[in-house]
Amino acid sequence: MVGDDAVIEGATGSWEVVIGLEVHAQVISDAKLFSGAATAFGAEPNTQVSFIDAAMPGTLPVINEACVAQAVRTGLGLNAEINRYSVFDRKNYFYPDLPPNYQISQYAQPVVGPGMVRVDLEDGSVREVGIERLHLEQDAGKSLHDRRPDATCVDLNRAGVALMEIVSRPDLRGVGEAGAYIRKLRAILRYLGTCDGNMEQGSLRCDVNVSVRRPGAPLGTRCEIKNVNSVRFVQQAIDYEARRQIDILEGGGEIEQETRLFDADRGVTRSMRRKEEAHDYRYFPDPDLLPLELSDAYIDAIRAGLPELPDQKKVRFVEQLGLSEYDAGVLVAEKEVADYFERVADGREAKTASNWVTGELFGKLNESGREITDSPVSPDDLGDLIDLVADGTLSGRLAKEVFDAMFESGRPPGEIVEERGLEQVSDRGEIEALVDTVVGENADKVEEYRAGKDKLFGFFVGQVMKASQGRANPKVVNDILRQKLD
Amino acid sequence: MSLDKATVSRIARLARIRVPDEDLERLGGELDNILSWVEQLGEVDTSDVPPMTSVVEMRLPKREDTVTDGAYPEKVLGNAPESEAGFFVVPKVVE
Amino acid sequence: MAELTRLTIAEARDRLRGREFSARELAQAHNLAVEKARPLNAIVLETADRALDMAEVSDKRIANGEEGVLEGIPLAVKDLFCTDGVRATAGSRILGNFVPPYESTVTANLWNAGAVMLGKANMDEFAMGSSNETSCFGPVENPWRLPGNGSPIVPGGSSGGSASIVAARAALGATGTDTGGSVRQPASFTGLVGLKPTYGRCSRWGIIAFASSLDQAGPLTRTVRDAAIMLTAMSGYDPKDSTSADVPVPDFEAALGGDIKGLRVGIPDEYRTDELPAEIAALWQQGLRWLEDAGAETRDVRLPHTKYALPAYYIVAPAEASSNLARYDGVRYGLRVKGEDLVDMYERTRAEGFGPEVTRRVMIGTYVLSEGYYDAYYLQAQKVRTLVARDFENAFEHVDVLLTPTAPSEAFAVGDKSDDPIAMYLNDVFTVPASMAGLPAISVPAGLSKSGLPLGLQLIGKAFDEETVLRTADVLESAAGFEAEPEPWWEMTQ
C-alpha cells in the first residue's frame, strides 16, 4: 500500500518518490563519546570542552561505556543485529568546527547491522522500513556565521557529543511515510531513553536522500539534503526536491548526485556552495582506539533491561485491555501519552480511561495547544474523576463539567465537586421525597401514563432531575419512579 | 607509474597544503620515488592475512559516563590565534 | 662540578641519598653543562630555573626520606612531550608558541618519581627523520666527531637532541620517542643506550602524535641500568590512553645482573644483507660471541618478511601522520598565516608551518588513504604488518631474544643524505620491524667504527618481556665495556 503522495503526476506521466533517511540522534549521556566533558544543552561557549574535544596535541580518546550501551539498546529496539565486533574509523575532512579535522565514526563495521521499523500509516496500514545500519560517531561543534560580518565564530561545546547515525533503506515513498517514519523512530528512541528526540535543540537531525523514478523502474540518482531539523521541513524538502528532479528529467536533463541544503525560509533546496571536493574522506581505522568487542552476555543483559516498546504495547492494549486497534495506536504513539494513559488505567476500566484520554483530555490539550507533559490535569486526578463516576458520586454529565474545571484550574476533582456541591444524590429517602412531589404536582400526567402513554416516563425522570438540580442518581430515580407509577 | 601535476595538486588540496605550481613537478617526482619503492609490497601474497588492528592483545577500555573534564574555557582558548567572547574566530565560512 | 655531570643515574641517585651532594648542586652543574652545550643545538628551551626549583623540592624530599626512584635526577625531555606551562613545539614551526596547559603522563610519572627537568630537547620535525636535520630549530650536532675532521655529523633521529645532550654529559638521561627507531638509532650514533618498550608499556597521553600505532616513549641513557631505572618510572597503565596496556610494571632494575646461561639468542638471517658494512657485520658477530661466552645459546632464525617491514612502515606511518597532523590548521593554537578565505588560511598555514619532510609524508599518507588507493597501499601494508609480527611470534617459539645491528651505518655527516629520502629511510631498516610488531628493543653501545664513531647492537624481545631484553643488554654492555667518550669540543667554542 502506497500513500497518496508517493506518486507525483508530471507533465509526461507519473513519478514515484523514493526516500531514504539518515537520522542523527544525539545519545542521552552525561559525558561525551570520547571525553569527560559535559553534554548539557545551552551552556556558555567552549565551557563544555576538554583538551580532547579541542584536539590539543597529544590528547587521546577513551570511549564512554554508556554511549556504547545506548547504541546497543537502540539497535535492539530497532530489531537489528548487534555486531559483536565493530571498528571506529576516522573520517578525514577539514572544517573549523571539527577540531582534529577528522570525525571518529564507524564506516565499514558499524556496531549495529540490519534492522526494521514498523511504521503505521494514516490509512491504518503498516509499512516495514528497513534499517541498514546504526553507528556511533562524534558530533561537530557549532559555527556561528552571523555573529560577525567578516568572520565565523566557533563553539566546541557540542564537539564530541555522541551521535547515533541511523540509516534507513530507501523504503519510504512520499512525504506522509517519511513523516510517519521519523515520528515512529523518535517514539522508539524516547521509549528506550536513548535520545530525547528534541528536534528544536538538534537532538534529532535528518539527512534526506531523495530520488524519483517511473513506477517499477530501477532507482534513480539521488540527492542528499543535509541537516533538516523538523518533520515539517523534511516533508517540504522532499516535496520541493522531488518536483525539482522531475522537472529536470522531464526537460531531458539528468540528475547530478550531490549534497544540497534546505532553505527553510524559502522552502527550497539548493546546491551547497562549498562543494566538498571529491568527497574523499580517507576513512581508516582510528589507531588511537581498538576494535569494539561485545559479548553475548553483555548484549543479553541489555536486552533483558529493554522497556516495552510501542509495537508490543499496542498489542497488549488490544489483546489484554480490549482497546481498539485505533485507540491503542493513538495511545502508544508517544511514550508520554502511553505513560499517562497507563497511570489513569491502572486498576480502572481501560476502555473508560482510554475514552477520557483520547476524548476529553486530547480535546482540551489540542484546544489549548499544550503537550500532555504539561497537562494541567494529572493522570492521578483524572483517575480519581473516573472513580467518582464509577462509585456513583458523579453523573457522566457532571463529570465532564468537573473535568473542564480541573483543566481550567489544575485542582483535583474532589475539591471541585465539594465546592460546587456536585455530589450525586443516591439517598433513596431524599429522592423519594422529590418523586412524591413531582407525582403529586402532575396528577393528570400520571393518569395518562397509567392509561398507556409510556413515553411520559422520560418526562417524570426529567422533572425529578430538574428538581434535584441534576444531582439525583438517575438509576435511583428510575427505580423509585417505577415503584411509584407502575 | 608517475604522479602527474594534477594528482599532486589534488593531494595537496586534500591535505590542505599550498603547493605553488612551480613546485608540483619536483614534489611529484619525490613522491613518485617513494611510492615506487613501497610498491614492492605488492609482491607479498596476503590473500588470507587479516590487517593488523592492534599490535598488543587488548580489549578496548571504556570510561564511566561521568562528567570529569571541561569547564576551563580560558585554557581551551589560551593558545588560540584569534578568539572573542569565548569563541574561536576563523575567516568567514560560506556554505 | 664537572664531576657531577659524568655520573650515571644510578650513581647520582645513590650519592644523593648518601648526601654527598645536593640535588640543587646536581641541577646547577647540569644547567651549566646545558649552557655550554649550546653549540650542539640539542636543547630548544632551557628550563634552568624550573630545574633549580624542582631540585630544591627534591632536597626536601630526600631530607624527609620521601625520595622517589629518580629523586633529583636531571633529565632532558624531547620536545614532543607536552609539559604543563612549558612550550612544546615538536620541532615544528606550525606549533608556534604553543604552551600546553597539561602534562604528558610519562613526564608526569618522571616528575612524580622526583626527576628534574633541564629543558626541552631538539628533534626532527614531528619525529620524522633519522638525522635530526628536519627540525625548525636547525640540525642537532652529534658530540662525536670524526677524529681529525671537524665537519659536523648527525646524532641520528628523531630523538637527536635527547641523544646529543646525554652523550655530551649535560643530562643524566633523556626521554625520547621511538616510532620506527627514533630512540635506538640515535643511541647507536651517539654511544648511548636507547630503549623502546613494548607498545602500550608507556602511555602516549600528552605525547604529540606522529604515528599512533607505533609511537612509544623510551629512555636514552649512558647505561643499561639507567635505562631500566628510567623505564620503571616512565611506565604504567594509563586510563587516558586506550592503547595503554593494563599490565603490572616490574622493577626493571631488579632484572639486571642475572646470568644468561641457557638463554636462547636468535640471529635473524634476513638481517645479513649485502649492504651491511663489514665492520658492523663483524661487531654483530662479536656480540654473538660475547653472549655465548656468558652462557647463551645462539640460533639462526628466519624472519622472512623483514624486507617488507620498511616499505610497509613508510605507508602506515605517513597515513596515520597525515590524519594526526590535520589538527594543525591555525584555528586553535600554533601558527596562523592569513589567507583570502578559510581554505586559503589552512593551506598557507600548513605550507609555511610544515617543513619539506613533513609535507612529503603528509602527502604520501593522504595519497595512500585516498579513494581507489586504500586497498593497494594501506590495507596491504597492514596485512604485511601482520606477517611481520607473525614472523617474530614464530621466531620467539624457539628463542628468547634476538640480536641484530641497530643501524646499517655509523653516524654520517650533516647534509649527507638529506636530499635522498629513501637513503635516509634505510637507516631504520633494522629498527622498524620490531616497531611494526610492537616489540621491546634496545640499542647497546658495542664498539667504535674504524673511523672512531660509536656503533650499537640491538636486542629485540617478546612483548612485555623488557626484563629479558634488559638482562641480556646488561651482559652485552659489560662484555663490550664501551668506555669511549666524545671530546668536548663544544666547550672550547665559547
Ligand SMILES: [Mg+2]
Ligand atoms: Mg551520513
Ligand SMILES: [Zn+2]
Ligand atoms: Zn553522520
